[in-house]
Amino acid sequence: MSLKWYVVHVYSGHEQKVKVALEEKIEASKHPEKFGEILIPTENIVELVNGKKRESSRKFYPGYILVRIHLDNETWHIVNSTAKVTGFLGGKNKPAPISDKEAQSIVDKMQQGKNKPQPKYFFEPGDEVRVIDGPFSSFNGTVEDVSPDKEKIKVLVSIFGRPTPVELNFIQVTKI
Numbered sequence: 001m002s003l004k005w006y007v008v009h010v011y012s013g014h015e016q017k018v019k020v021a022l023e024e025k026i027e028a029s030k031h032p033e034k035f036g037e038i039l040i041p042t043e044n045i046v047e048l049v050n051g052k053k054r055e056s057s058r059k060f061y062p063g064y065i066l067v068r069i070h071l072d073n074e075t076w077h078i079v080n081s082t083a084k085v086t087g088f089l090g091g092k093n094k095p096a097p098i099s100d101k102e103a104q105s106i107v108d109k110m111q112q113g114k115n116k117p118q119p120k121y122f123f124e125p126g127d128e129v130r131v132i133d134g135p136f137s138s139f140n141g142t143v144e145d146v147s148p149d150k151e152k153i154k155v156l157v158s159i160f161g162r163p164t165p166v167e168l169n170f171i172q173v174t175k176i
Contacts, residue, residue, distance in 0.1 A: 003034075003070050004070070004071065004097035004098075005066055006071065006088055006095055006098070007090070007098060008066075008067050008087070008089070009063060009064055009089055010084055011063070011084040012063035015062075015063070015064075016040065017084060018065060018082060019038050022067070022078075022079065022082050025078050025081075029078055030074070034070040035067070035068070036067075036068030037067075039065065039066040039067075039107070041060050041064070041065075041110060042110060043057070043109065044057055044058075044113050044117040044118070045058045045113075045119065045120045046118070046119055046171055047119075047171060048172065051133060055117050060109070061106075064089070067079060068103075071095070071097070119171060121173075123146050123153050125143050125144060125146060127143040128141075128176040129142070129143055129153075129173040129174065129176060130173065130175075131155070131166075131172060131173055132174050134172055136157055136168075139157040140157070140158075141156050141157035141158070142156050143155055144156050144165060152168065152169055152170070154166070155167075155168055
């Protein structure tokens, strides 16, 4: 019996509740061996809250979970009858599994996010930003240069009517 990865669409914001409910249904089923892992694709992010660096979790596919199962009528019914599940992605009655390569890339992205938290926002030259921390707090500016490896950006802020370049960390600014 081969287990394959399927994408299940759930109510956005209820991914964790669906995972717990599905795990309980699987435990109570006749054939729990037909099920494998259940994943909620998330990554850790770093943001500045009240002047302090804080790590939090962000779903990169909100409203979806990955379930590894041997799909037959019984397992399809167990998943579809779970509260807050709207169905499988890729077909109402006979959904298509995602490839192992696609599933592995999602798992790798999750692992990478756990090892090195990502900034909350990604910036490009020309983006309008507001400084939320440091001596230039509450200044607005335009991103001039981005250094993703150093997690720093160069922002042009207007000081005394003159554009002045300021180097800031990703977490010190927010997009407007």
